[in-house]
Amino acid sequence: MAISVKEKRINDQQSLLLEGTYAVAYAVKLCRVKVITVYPITPSSAIAERLAEMVGDEELDAKYIKVESEHSAMASLIGASHVGVRTFTATSSHGLAYMHETLHWASGARLPIVMSNTNRSLGSPWSILAEQTDSLSQRDTGWIQFYCESNQEIFDTIIQSYRIAERVYIPAMINMDAFFSTHVLENIVIPSQEMVDSYLPEFKPKIKIDLNKPSAFGGVAPGDSYFEFKYKMEEDMLKAVDVAVKADNEFEEIFGRKYGIINCYLCEDAETILIMTGTAAGTGRVVIDNMRKKGKKVGLMKIRLFRPFPSRAIIDVLKNKIKIAVIDRNISRGVGGIFAQEIRAAFHNTKYHPPIFGFVAGLGGKDITPEQIENVLNYTIESDYPDREAYWLDIDV
Amino acid sequence: MIEIRIHGRGGQGVVVASKVLAMGFFVEGKYVQSFPFFGAERQGAPVAAFVRADDKKIHLRCKIYNPDYLIVLDQNLPFEINLTEGLKKGGIVIINSTKEPGRYNISSDFKVFTVDAGSVASKYGIGTKELPIVNTAILGAFCRITNLVNINSLKKAIKEFAPLKKKENAEAAIEIYNSINNV
Structure with missing residues (x-):
């Protein structure tokens, strides 16, 4: 029986055995991310390590910036994202908590940064194992948040998140369970670069830092304008529900997988x-x-x-x-x-x-x-x- | 679904063993899942890792409480822990040991095999003479005893996940595989 072009393309995806951390790195690579900042923290460290290898081996053409804290990791991405490039960082638990202030800034500045967070419990007492309280403590920072079940879902959600974030100009956080995802090796289907490129074309923001077209960023919003900014942010955040549904449907068209919100x-x-x-x-x-x-x-x-x-x-x-x-x-x-x-x-x-x-x-x-x-x-x-x-x-x- | 629990001590390569075995099943087109027992790992302390394999997608995402198979990398560990906890009736236990299976006093509900993977690993220079690393060699015994994974698939898996001496690790597993006749 003849198969359609779509079916053939879906069947052409490569099956691999990957841990959750490597699945994230693989997705970031296929999304052609341009700036990555890292301050590794267990159990997300292998994401930074794998990305370092990819950049070092010239598999991924990105600027890989080692910073001195998670707060700086996000602050640096805020700068990079203003220039209009695709950005990524990975964190967990105390690292995410330390980023808290900059998370508000990233969403307020309407920057479509994508970040993975490995859900890990917060001390005291010490534990490095799974718990969602870290990211749920960030629920009011204005970020889109996803929670994933499998390594395949994490991989696919990273790709979908860039598409969603860049349509609504809101940053997205992809959450995955410490160890139950990060350190679990399981089957995962990896699409070709062409497939990802067709789903996720180059990011061309409406406004960015451009010497030929000067604009002001991060200024004071006096009087009622702050209120209006926040209203527009909320309006777009609410729209993100439908944008996420659409992104998932479009994803299925190309990759043959769908998750629902x-x-x-x-x-x-x-x-x-x-x-x-x-x-x-x-x-x-x-x-x-x-x-x-x-x-x-x-x-x-x-x-x-x-x-x-x-x-x-x-x-x-x-x-x-x-x-x-x-x-x-x-x-x-x-x-x-x-x-x-x-x-x-x-x-x-x-x-x-x-x-x-x-x-x-x-x-x-x-x-x-x-x-x-x-x-x-x-x-x-x-x-x-x-x-x-x-x-x-x-x-x- | 097949569930396997691998026991050993920190430093013996329990996690690598779980990855290699998962890869062996994967090479044969199975759905697999492998993961370590999550906790602080110390050299010499008892550790465990888990492998699931199935013909269909695996949804369970918790530890393995009722394994079908146990693989034990350290011959003295069975005296220190409740090794067969949760093991299904009729379950198979494979221990790297120079002792006879009877020495372990394991219930007749289970089938116990001992294999001297240590000498074979030592012969191929895997680990040190005093502390050979048996995590790949013993998987040759698993393939022979259970018939669940073809030895050629295991060979491919070792090439993928053995951090060092890939050739020697594969040869050690094959030698053990060929040495077992009493299954």
Whole structure:
């Protein structure tokens, strides 16, 4: 049977075995990034190392700048991005926290910087293992945020993020679980440079530092103009939901893969929906399959896009469900898991009010096991209403 | 899905063993996943790594609690840890050891093999004479005993992931593979 040109192109992609860190570096290379700043931090260090090799071996034509801190890593990219080139850095945990001030500046200056963050817990006490509290603490910095399940998804999301960021002039942060992604070796399909080039043409910003066309950058916005700037930023951030959906659809046209801003598994006829993010969502899928075999009407929703928060898409799926369970690998102490809070807020001004059970799990890299996830679903099915903001797995449930 | 847990001590190449074995399955067109036990690694301390292989995409992203196979790089480790914890009934244990399998007092629920990968690695100059690195050689035994990975696929995998002495590592694995007849 003859195959179409599109199918042939999709089949031409190369299958490799890569760790999450190398998948990131590979994507950055294929995106033809021009400036990379690095201040390596575990467990993202291998991203910087692999990129250094690529630049050193002249596989990647980029300026590779070693800086003295994460704060400088972002500050340098702010400078580079103003010149109108594609930029990248990788960080994690304390490194991201140290960047906090510059994250606000990058988004305020409308710079489409792309950064990967390996979700790692913050001290004290010390831990270098998986937890999302680092990036969720940056939720109000005005960056687009994605949370990824597999190395393939991380790779593809980096490529999509440049396309989205450069359309709305908002920086994007791609989050991946420490160790559960970074140090996991798994199958990944790598497209050709031509395919990526066709999806991601050269970045030509509307405004940049140009000697022939002088402009002022980073000035004072007196009076009401600051307010108007922020309004326009919010307007574009909200538009980014549709831009992300479109970028994902266009990605599928070329590469044959698609993720959705949310991803629903067996949700249609489900009565109880489990919401998860990151790598643990993969384990969640397996649990859903097992519970379906036992006749339980359960489904999984993975939230991939966190900022802008895709409230409408989420409510559309959840509105007629009987109960919702949310597992958070993060904590805002005093209110519980952060995704659970966002989902409760999304429901607030609707006429739908299913009970939303919040569960905190896997902080500091504690494994989130199939058994725990099944307990979460059984607890949710058997209880009428949650009696607290969050249940801690293995302690409360 | 096949699940494998690899035990050893920090410095013995447990993580490389998991990568090489994953690559062996990958060469044969399988979906694989390999990862270390996440924690602080110290020279000599017990460490573990995991490998999953399947004909379809692998979604599970947690540690392996109920492996089908155990590979042990250090002959004294079985006396120090609860080696067979979670191992499935009928599971296979392959230990790098000069001892007879019976010396380990492992439950008859499992099948135990010992192979002297240390002498073979030593012969090929892998590691030092006192501390040979057996992480690739023992995988030759895994291929022979389980028949899950072709030895030629393993050879390719060693060429990909062995950090040094790729040829010697491959030859050591092949020698062990050919030396086992009692499967």
